[in-house]
Amino acid sequence: MVTLEELNLLRQKEQWKEVLEQTREHLKTDPEEIYALRALVQSLDHLDYINEEYEAALIRLFEMNDRIIDTAHKLSKFYKKQGEKKEAVRYLEIGLENAVAERQYDSVEQLWLEISEIETGNVDFYIRISRKLQDIKQHQRAAILIQMLLPSFEERKDWDGQFQLLKRVLELTPKDISLREPIIDTLKKMHALPHMDAVLEYSGIRKDRPMMEALVDVELFMNFLPGSYLRHPDWGIGKVKDLDISRHTVLINFQRKRNHKMNVELAKKAVEPLAEEDFRVQKVINSEELLKKLRDEPVEFIKNVLKSFGGSLAAKDIKENLVPDVINVREWTTWWSKTNSAMRRDPYISVSGGSIKRYTLRDQESSDEEELLKRFDETKAPHTKVDQINEYLRTTKKADMHEHVIRHFSNKLKSLTPRRRSKSERVELWLTNEGLKKYSEAIESMPQEIMDDTIQDVKKAVRIIQNLRFKAHQWQYAKRFLEIHPEEWPGIFQQLLLEPGIMIRDELANTLKKSDHENLIMSVVEKMIAEFRLYPYTFIWLAGQVLVKGETWLEGKISNALIVERLLLLVDYLTSQAKRREKDEALWLRKVAGDARDLIRKDRYSLFKEHIQNADASVAQSIYRRAQTNEGFDSRTATDLTTIIRARFPSISAASKDEAIIFQGILCLKLYYERKQALFKRLVEIDLPEVVREIEIAREHGDLKENAEYHAARDKQKLLASQTGELEEALHKAQVIDLSQVEYDVVNFGVCFSVTPFGTDIIEEYVMLGPWESNPEINVLSYQAPFAMAFIGKKVGDKVDIELPTHTGRYDVISIKPIPEDILQVVLKDEQKPQIYVDSSEEAI
Numbered sequence: 001m002v003t004l005e006e007l008n009l010l011r012q013k014e015q016w017k018e019v020l021e022q023t024r025e026h027l028k029t030d031p032e033e034i035y036a037l038r039a040l041v042q043s044l045d046h047l048d049y050i051n052e053e054y055e056a057a058l059i060r061l062f063e064m065n066d067r068i069i070d071t072a073h074k075l076s077k078f079y080k081k082q083g084e085k086k087e088a089v090r091y092l093e094i095g096l097e098n099a100v101a102e103r104q105y106d107s108v109e110q111l112w113l114e115i116s117e118i119e120t121g122n123v124d125f126y127i128r129i130s131r132k133l134q135d136i137k138q139h140q141r142a143a144i145l146i147q148m149l150l151p152s153f154e155e156r157k158d159w160d161g162q163f164q165l166l167k168r169v170l171e172l173t174p175k176d177i178s179l180r181e182p183i184i185d186t187l188k189k190m191h192a193l194p195h196m197d198a199v200l201e202y203s204g205i206r207k208d209r210p211m212m213e214a215l216v217d218v219e220l221f222m223n224f225l226p227g228s229y230l231r232h233p234d235w236g237i238g239k240v241k242d243l244d245i246s247r248h249t250v251l252i253n254f255q256r257k258r259n260h261k262m263n264v265e266l267a268k269k270a271v272e273p274l275a276e277e278d279f280r281v282q283k284v285i286n287s288e289e290l291l292k293k294l295r296d297e298p299v300e301f302i303k304n305v306l307k308s309f310g311g312s313l314a315a316k317d318i319k320e321n322l323v324p325d326v327i328n329v330r331e332w333t334t335w336w337s338k339t340n341s342a343m344r345r346d347p348y349i350s351v352s353g354g355s356i357k358r359y360t361l362r363d364q365e366s367s368d369e370e371e372l373l374k375r376f377d378e379t380k381a382p383h384t385k386v387d388q389i390n391e392y393l394r395t396t397k398k399a400d401m402h403e404h405v406i407r408h409f410s411n412k413l414k415s416l417t418p419r420r421r422s423k424s425e426r427v428e429l430w431l432t433n434e435g436l437k438k439y440s441e442a443i444e445s446m447p448q449e450i451m452d453d454t455i456q457d458v459k460k461a462v463r464i465i466q467n468l469r470f471k472a473h474q475w476q477y478a479k480r481f482l483e484i485h486p487e488e489w490p491g492i493f494q495q496l497l498l499e500p501g502i503m504i505r506d507e508l509a510n511t512l513k514k515s516d517h518e519n520l521i522m523s524v525v526e527k528m529i530a531e532f533r534l535y536p537y538t539f540i541w542l543a544g545q546v547l548v549k550g551e552t553w554l555e556g557k558i559s560n561a562l563i564v565e566r567l568l569l570l571v572d573y574l575t576s577q578a579k580r581r582e583k584d585e586a587l588w589l590r591k592v593a594g595d596a597r598d599l600i601r602k603d604r605y606s607l608f609k610e611h612i613q614n615a616d617a618s619v620a621q622s623i624y625r626r627a628q629t630n631e632g633f634d635s636r637t638a639t640d641l642t643t644i645i646r647a648r649f650p651s652i653s654a655a656s657k658d659e660a661i662i663f664q665g666i667l668c669l670k671l672y673y674e675r676k677q678a679l680f681k682r683l684v685e686i687d688l689p690e691v692v693r694e695i696e697i698a699r700e701h702g703d704l705k706e707n708a709e710y711h712a713a714r715d716k717q718k719l720l721a722s723q724t725g726e727l728e729e730a731l732h733k734a735q736v737i738d739l740s741q742v743e744y745d746v747v748n749f750g751v752c753f754s755v756t757p758f759g760t761d762i763i764e765e766y767v768m769l770g771p772w773e774s775n776p777e778i779n780v781l782s783y784q785a786p787f788a789m790a791f792i793g794k795k796v797g798d799k800v801d802i803e804l805p806t807h808t809g810r811y812d813v814i815s816i817k818p819i820p821e822d823i824l825q826v827v828l829k830d831e832q833k834p835q836i837y838v839d840s841s842e843e844a845i
Helices: 004-012 016-029 034-046 052-063 068-082 085-101 105-118 123-135 139-147 150-155 159-172 177-190 194-203 211-222 264-270 279-285 287-296 298-308 315-322 329-344 368-378 382-395 403-419 423-436 448-455 458-467 471-484 489-497 505-514 518-531 536-547 560-578 583-612 617-628 635-648 651-657 670-699 708-733 821-829
Strands: 229-232 236-244 249-254 260-263 272-274 312-314 349-351 358-361 666-668 734-736 751-757 764-769 780-782 799-803 808-818
Touching: 004 016, 004 034, 016 034, 034 052, 052 068, 052 403, 068 085, 068 105, 085 105, 085 123, 085 368, 105 139, 123 139, 123 159, 139 159, 150 159, 159 177, 159 211, 177 194, 177 211, 194 211, 211 264, 236 279, 249 264, 260 264, 279 287, 279 298, 287 298, 298 312, 298 315, 298 329, 298 349, 298 358, 312 315, 315 329, 315 358, 329 349, 329 670, 368 382, 368 403, 382 403, 382 423, 403 423, 423 448, 423 458, 423 471, 448 458, 448 471, 458 471, 458 489, 471 489, 471 505, 489 505, 489 518, 505 518, 505 536, 518 536, 536 560, 536 583, 560 583, 560 617, 583 635, 617 635, 617 651, 635 708, 666 670, 670 708, 670 734, 708 734, 764 821
Parallel strands: 666 734, 764 780
Antiparallel strands: 229 236, 229 272, 236 249, 249 260, 312 358, 349 358, 751 764, 751 808, 799 808
């Protein structure tokens, strides 16, 4: 590799092409060598190769905090030349802040001037920099820099901005009497009202009174000039009728309080000043004109609404402010759908992603791509950057993609990847960059060594592949592993079949089969037969291979009906376990349970019907019981499954009824019934109409095949419709039980009962309620849980034999009594229970 001394010699001789070749070669093996990156930039600069390579090298230096002022300045020049003014200003601002911190005053003035040439409207930024200069005793320098901006503000007639800057100069140089006339002139232009002269006269600002003192009075009275509008949280919009400066009182006509006199100091704390064009004011004083603008110029109308609320509102907040005061609910959906589509095309409105849309008014004309890149650059976490890239690729048609966006993504990934400590992160970033090559021929691969270095340690490579979040990435990594470890890969592929988090079991198995390693797959099959509870994710995959694709791996070992029974068992077990685990693990368990559930429901239960046809009676009976009491199924699915089984085995229904009392409907307490009613009402009146609007809005975006928002909204609609139907059915079946009417002669709904395992002195106390109230953590059981069902109808002194995975043996019933008040209070306060079935934890494996 080239050394620093060798590079310096080449630079002294100005052999820039040689410098370029040497640094490129050097950076392939050591992409973070600062002196090589600097030489690369310098050579490209001298050769006038101001291209993507130049940009990428500068970004890498910038992110390594190398000579940040100079690097930021060069980046700003690059983006200015490309016509990307916002990016140019952003880097100039970063360079300026660093120049102030390092007290490089020549750079401060140069960067300040360059920013002001491109963009002068960011008053808050200029004031912030002036405060930093003030902190290091550079009052006069800060004042001069701000005064340099004043002509452009006056030219644009931005009187508010000019006043803020003049006031800031006054704070820096309070004895500068030359500021008096510009401040007075600006104030008169801001408020061209007769009373303003009286305020200025009263404040003494025209005389010898210190200007900062005088401005305190001016700013106090400015908001209460006659004709000004105000808003009180209780009294609504008000208009100032009169101002008595000498007595410090103001007379205001509020909507709900006429001719109200207030002390000015108190009024300042109680009311919010509003401009006459503010949406909230116009809604009161000019409702007809407002409605006309809503219909004729809907986008401009929304811009005014956004401006009135600080520049940003969520869609639901916009609706709350418009319906029904400005537009009636019947017209809303059609109007909003068209307006929303038009807003997305407006360069001054930014629309956030996600289900909760937020609309933000931009200060300058911008594109969604610019906003995307800004968010992307501001994001710190690498995995979030990857998600943003994938979201863009997934939701944007290839024809609509911008080359500079793809290139920007790649450059950022290349600068970020070498510095990540986590090998999993490095691999994900490397593979994401490889994926970008499909969208642009200009994208180049990162050094292969970045990937290969992570594969050398076999054990670590197995962990890395499990940590990769995308199926395509897992398979690319596995294929590279195969190339690097030709001897070890079959055993590792076999191991991966048993690991959680693996999304490529089909690909792993197919590769083993093609390479005559089916014996390794059969070893996994034998393990699944013996220990399917320990590897539920692999068993569910194996079940799919056998039941759906017809693989013969389990032939002669277990029947298809028994596979179905084990799937039911896993749904119940995993759902139950999820309630006892931390959030992340619980989500994963529910996801695995969902995979098993989807397999059972596949093709409207056609798979389920096919594979119970040849079940023997005992397996069919077991399947029936597991479907009937399964915690992982809603009531509709449970009913569908049991109906299918009874149609094939008619005798099962009668046999099951003899086992215990069968309750009709869903028993529940009144409070829980009311909660379910409220949930049903919210789903019907709010959630479902909202998702219908989301679908209509998404449909406006064009091609439905590649419209991610449309498909997301449709999926959400299906889920909500399913939940609503299940809840409606449950409410129809529900029977509210009054605990004061419960009798305590037998174990039943609404009692507390105690049992003792045969041959022990242990006393176990349980409360029996319904599926909505169940809470196994405090021994509140659902009467539908298998363990609880065994005791229904039993009296004190009865003996009960139980054979369940976690409860086996004989129990004596020793007492039946009312539910203790302390437990009842906990149950009645708990609003976080699942919606339909809660506890069958006793069916755990």
